[in-house]
Amino acid sequence: MSSSPVSPSVPAQPYGRPPLRTVQVLGGGAGAGSSAHVRSLATGLAARGVRVTVCAPVEAEGEYDFTGAGARFAPDAVNALRAACAGADVVHAHGVRAGMRAALALRGRRVPLVVSWHADAPAAAGASGAALGRLSRILERHVARAAAVVLGASSDLVDRARLRGARDARLAPVAVPAAAPGAEPGKVRAELGAVGRPLVIAVGSLVEHRGYSVLLDAAREWRTLEPPPLLVIAGEGPLRAELSRRIVEEGLPVRLLGRRRDAAQLLAAADLAVLPSRWEERALLAQEALRVGVPLVATAVGGVPEMVGRGAVLVPPGDAPAFAAAVSGLLADPGHRAELVAAGRAQAATWPSEDDTVAQVLSVYDELTERGRR
Structure with a gap:
């Protein structure tokens, strides 16, 4: 009896190599776009044999059902985040604040950090926001330099990451799922x-x-x-x-x-x-x-x-x-x-599909883990 063909969109794991393990980190206050993106990523990565853990606020799991997408869920408490990152091959944070939390959790560990900059507010303008603006720039600079790769959702975010000292900043437009049809x-x-x-x-x-x-x-x-x-x-x-x-x-x-x-x-x-x-x-x-x-x-x-x-x-x-x-x-x-x-x-129609987005992210993970094996 012949076996069923393997879908070309789901690559087999290399012989003798364990599945890739990734942690997706969402911070409190993450927008709907970032949360939907992580849900989409979790679905696509899990379908490709990647072991995915999502660290996020409990209410985000209730709304976006990351476990239903094939991921393991862990709350974004400090101890839970550190424990999840301890067993990861790649940690991927979504947003600058989530990037800072992930960088702290990875301190002392040689695990590559990817940070997606989606829509975190730029430095506050005006006199009343001067102190907040300075803190924002310091945070962005720390996260940009801690990341092995920064993925910017738009060209201006890529430019900002480079300005803040990112070693490797790339354009990575975020695809989100199309909405299901609803009421008339x-x-x-x-x-x-x-x-x-x-x-x-x-x-x-x-x-x-x-x-x-x-x-x-x-x-x-x-x-x-x-x-x-x-x-x-x-x-x-x-x-x-x-x-x-x-x-x-x-x-x-x-x-x-x-x-x-x-x-x-x-x-x-x-x-x-x-x-x-x-x-x-x-x-x-x-x-x-x-x-x-x-x-x-x-x-x-x-x-x-x-x-x-x-x-x-x-x-x-x-x-x-x-x-x-x-x-x-x-x-x-x-x-x-x-x-x-x-x-x-x-x-x-010119925007990347969800499959395109997952493939781009997975290629970054593969690049970083291959680099780490050398």
């Missing part, structure tokens, strides 16, 4: 109260760098449209009370939805997606909007222009009138919206 868009719009009016959506935690105060300024300008578009914001965070107060006091056509697990389905029902952030890299909202064919208005910051190409309308950060004008102009011009949808889908 008409039902979603009815639930949100957007029947007979345009629906505009933003997704992300309610924190300062997301730029939601500027977005509310823009919403104040477009509330005079007929019919006025409804802006819904899916996310939770420390600015909720302040944003809620403004919405009530200024009579803004805005709803705060809180944290939602169906954000991808909300997006698919929207007429426009908006990304007003002060900084971003490969924003999850932008990726999903271009994939599903929802026109996007975003700020031209970080890795956003490189990622979206001509598939979105870009405006300067902090410019509420420009944001309002871009949204109003698109709502009034279905032809332009259709052009953006086509350009966005074409741009999304």
Whole structure:
């Protein structure tokens, strides 16, 4: 009886060599994009025979089910992280803060460290953020120099890692899984109260760098449209009370939805997606909007222009009138919206697939472990 053929995408282990062991480290406060990326990596690596341990906050395991992806889960407590790293061939941290924790856990051990820089905030600007900015730069410099390889999600992050002293910094765009189909868009719009009016959506935690105060300024300008578009914001965070107060006091056509697990389905029902952030890299909202064919208005910051190409309308950060004008102009011009949808889908087709991303990461691991055997 002949045996079943082995899939070419799952390479066999070299004869006599034990399976590669890797630890994926996620820090507290990791964004949805980083967590989804680690879940995707864990799935792809485990399918290729790699033994994967994910060290992350317990709540991240509850939401992303790393064990269901084929990984072993360990909480991100210091002792658990050190124990997991003790048996690893490669440790891969996601984000600068996670990189610092991993570097400390590996102190005194000859285990290569890979750090992916996804979307950690750049050094704070302005006098009030001067001390925080200095600390951020020190942290980035320490992590960049501790890593055997830094993988930047965008070209500007690669440049920043090199500036901070990285020995080896490479571009590694992050692919995230496509969202599963959800509820029928008409039902979603009815639930949100957007029947007979345009629906505009933003997704992300309610924190300062997301730029939601500027977005509310823009919403104040477009509330005079007929019919006025409804802006819904899916996310939770420390600015909720302040944003809620403004919405009530200024009579803004805005709803705060809180944290939602169906954000991808909300997006698919929207007429426009908006990304007003002060900084971003490969924003999850932008990726999903271009994939599903929802026109996007975003700020031209970080890795956003490189990622979206001509598939979105870009405006300067902090410019509420420009944001309002871009949204109003698109709502009034279905032809332009259709052009953006086509350009966005074409741009999304150029992004690496999940398999591409796993293959690139695995090639880095193989390179580092081969180097260590010499």
